[in-house]
Amino acid sequence: MYIPKAFAMDDPQEIARFLRDHSFGLLISTSRGELTATHLPFVFDADGRCLWAHMARANPQWRDLHGQTALVVFQGPHAYVSPSWYEVPQSVPTWNYVAVHVYGRCTVIEDESELADLLAKTVRFYEPDSRLPEESGEPYYRNLMRAVVGFRLDIERMEGKAKLSQNKPPEVRRRVIEALGRTGDAEAQEVAAWMRRLEDGR
Numbered sequence: 492m493y494i495p496k497a498f499a500m501d502d503p504q505e506i507a508r509f510l511r512d513h514s515f516g517l518l519i520s521t522s523r524g525e526l527t528a529t530h531l532p533f534v535f536d537a538d539g540r541c542l543w544a545h546m547a548r549a550n551p552q553w554r555d556l557h558g559q560t561a562l563v564v565f566q567g568p569h570a571y572v573s574p575s576w577y578e579v580p581q582s583v584p585t586w587n588y589v590a591v592h593v594y595g596r597c598t599v600i601e602d603e604s605e606l607a608d609l610l611a612k613t614v615r616f617y618e619p620d621s622r623l624p625e626e627s628g629e630p631y632y633r634n635l636m637r638a639v640v641g642f643r644l645d646i647e648r649m650e651g652k653a654k655l656s657q658n659k660p661p662e663v664r665r666r667v668i669e670a671l672g673r674t675g676d677a678e679a680q681e682v683a684a685w686m687r688r689l690e691d692g693r
Contacts (some may be wrong), residue, residue, distance in 0.1 A: 492592045492650045497658050500651025509591050509651065510535040513567045514616075518544070519551060520561040520597070527552045533563065534616045542593060543609050546639040553640040557599040561644060565591045568681035572656070576670040577663050587667075587682050592650045600641040603633075609641040655686045664690065685691070 500506055509687055514535065520530045529552050534543040542563060567589030574582035600606055611624035626632050656664045664686060671683035 492590070492652055494650060494652045495658075498652050498654045500589075500653050506572060506591055506649055506651045507535065509567060509589065511666055513564075513565050513591075515567075516542075516593075517564040518546075518552070518561060519564065520554050520556055520557045520559055532613065532617065533565075534580075534612050537550075540646045542595070542644040542646065543641070544589075544644075545606070545609060545613070545639045548630050548638050548640050550640075553599060553642065556597045556642055559597050560647070563593045563595075563599050564642065565593070566676050567591070568685065570671055570676065570679035570682040572667055573670070578665050578666060579663060587655050587686070589599055589653045589655070589682075589685060590651070593644070593646055594648050594650075594681070595644040595646040598643045598645070600643060603636065604645075606639075606641045609643075610636065610639075630686060653685065653689070655682070655689055657689070661690075 496504050500509075510533075515530065516533050517528050517530055519526060521527065529546055529550060530621045531544045531546060536543065569586060569588035572585045574584055574588050600609060605676075607627045611627065614621050614623050623632075656667050659667070668683045668690070671679040671686070674680070
């Protein structure tokens, strides 16, 4: 990912929070010599430096995944930025956004007990109070497990980018924050919140 220095996310804790808050990612790998992608919910294991996920067994992407280095794209908030907000002559439109790219080697998990543990991790992450993991021994649960394939991505590198008008003067950034907040759009308001936090941290 192209990341100008001003937009780099260098804080590992900030990236970890982002991966927890925006955990629905896009897995990109090669299958039969072609690029293929699947949108999946992931669980980030900061201690193990890995991502956990599973996909439908009917999805052919998993068949070439084992041992392959893949990319997972996590998209955060994004919003159009109008040059009229700058109040600066000869300005052009842009797009503010936050994203993290995670690269790593994949291991396909088909062992029944390991897969059950992976699914329990996933359920507990997204619904901590769920009783579903306690039913993992039930026949219906085991039948459903046969319809999915789990995998682990061991992280080799992560790249974070927060393009939030850092290359603009303070007064321009303030006008952008105010304009985004007035849009009524939830994504734009989240971008404004990121920009405010950045201003507070300066």
